[in-house]
Amino acid sequence: MTRPHPIRSARAAIKGFGFKQWFLLILNIVLVLGSVACLLGLRTVSHALITLDAADRFRGESELRFAQLAAFLPVGQGKTEEDIFRFRQSLDTALTEQSMEVPEKGSLYIDAYSGPADLTASTENGTASVTALGVGGDFFYFHPLPLLGGSYIDEDDLMDDLVVLDEEMAWRLYGSTDLAGMTVYLNETPFVVSGVVARETDFATARSYTGGGGVFLSWSALARLVEDAQIDCYELVMPDPISNYAKGVVEDNFSVGSGDIVENSGRYRPGRLLEVIRGYGERSMRVNGVIYPYWENAARLTEDYAALLMLLAVLLALCPAIFALVLGIRALRRSWKQAKETIPARIEAAAEQRKEERLEKAYKKKTGGGGENG
Numbered sequence: 354m355t356r357p358h359p360i361r362s363a364r365a366a367i368k369g370f371g372f373k374q375w376f377l378l379i380l381n382i383v384l385v386l387g388s389v390a391c392l393l394g395l396r397t398v399s400h401a402l403i404t405l406d407a408a409d410r411f412r413g414e415s416e417l418r419f420a421q422l423a424a425f426l427p428v429g430q431g432k433t434e435e436d437i438f439r440f441r442q443s444l445d446t447a448l449t450e451q452s453m454e455v456p457e458k459g460s461l462y463i464d465a466y467s468g469p470a471d472l473t474a475s476t477e478n479g480t481a482s483v484t485a486l487g488v489g490g491d492f493f494y495f496h497p498l499p500l501l502g503g504s505y506i507d508e509d510d511l512m513d514d515l516v517v518l519d520e521e522m523a524w525r526l527y528g529s530t531d532l533a534g535m536t537v538y539l540n541e542t543p544f545v546v547s548g549v550v551a552r553e554t555d556f557a558t559a560r561s562y563t564g565g566g567g568v569f570l571s572w573s574a575l576a577r578l579v580e581d582a583q584i585d586c587y588e589l590v591m592p593d594p595i596s597n598y599a600k601g602v603v604e605d606n607f608s609v610g611s612g613d614i615v616e617n618s619g620r621y622r623p624g625r626l627l628e629v630i631r632g633y634g635e636r637s638m639r640v641n642g643v644i645y646p647y648w649e650n651a652a653r654l655t656e657d658y659a660a661l662l663m664l665l666a667v668l669l670a671l672c673p674a675i676f677a678l679v680l681g682i683r684a685l686r687r688s689w690k691q692a693k694e695t696i697p698a699r700i701e702a703a704a705e706q707r708k709e710e711r712l713e714k715a716y717k718k719k720t721g722g723g724g725e726n727g
Contacts (some may be wrong), residue, residue: 420593426702427642431583487575503533522566
């Protein structure tokens with residue numbers, strides 16, 4: 354018995370479709386395409402921010418896994434540089450206890466810290482109020498803002514009289530972005546412009562950064578200008594040989610009070626996005642006194658979008674999946690019913706055929722034997 358060709362069977366089935374079947378087919382195709390579009394959107398959103406890939410860049414070709422973390426401190430409970438230095442000593446001890454060898458001419462971790470203050474910036478062309486960010490460590494490794502001219506500042510600089518302007522502030526003060534070596538006064542203290550940077554252009558940062566023109570200077574310089582300045586953000590990339598090891602080290606050695614410690618390297622994993630969905634309304638309420646910097650607000654916005662897209666992708670795929678499951682069950686039931694009807698008949702036919710073959714063999718043997726005796 355010849356089996357029907359699957360393609361021909363499918364064609365025949367489609368030709369027999371009525372309105373209901375065509376409607377269900379088109380609906381499920383649209384839902385599947387919608388689910389795929391949501392997944393593509395999720396991928397785009399999860400790669401939108403350049404501030405969340407420091408762990409991948411720092412890891413390079415190493416086989417060791419790294420985690421990127423950020424600690425945000427409540428207003429009035431910030432840290433000093435001495436606190437940062439003490440934590441680095443604790444971190445060195447923790448990594449040594451894990452027998453992790455520091456690579457030659459390298460380090461097992463990289464960090465940065467920052468805190469804001471309102472200053473007055475002035476040049477020969479005029480004066481402007483500015484949101485200044487005092488930075489330390491490798492801040493521009495975590496925030497690789499595009500350079501339009503000059504260079505970044507670094508904590509290894511011998512002098513702390515260098516500043517980096519963002520593009521808006523550069524135009525407001527000088528009408529240009531080619532400013533390396535120019536002098537700007539912050540609260541009447543002279544600083545040298547090291548470089549000019551452009552702000553991030555992604556959709557989330559565009560909505561979260563509302564500070565106008567800005568200035569970046571070393572933390573030590575900001576502490577000289579503003580006596581009560583405090584570090585309210587600490588960022589770190591360090592080894593994470595087992596899940597939550599890095600976060601545990603930070604929680605045990607870097608007290609944030611009622612603040613937050615966030616693992617940036619896992620923000621878009623399904624488990625994390627599921628937590629965002631479960632706390633969708635509550636996460637908008639801030640009761641611990643933390644004022645997030647704009648880059649964390651941008652990250653939280655992309656998290657919300659990613660969680661929503663993941664939920665939509667699942668919901669859109671649910672109907673086609675159930676439809677396919679129902680069709681599969683029906684096909685199995687039909688096959689089982691057909692098998693129950695055809696298998697016994699085939700067994701009986703095969704038995705009958707074997708019986709006939711045995712009888713035929715016996716007859717031939719008998720006939721052949723009779724001829725020889727004659």
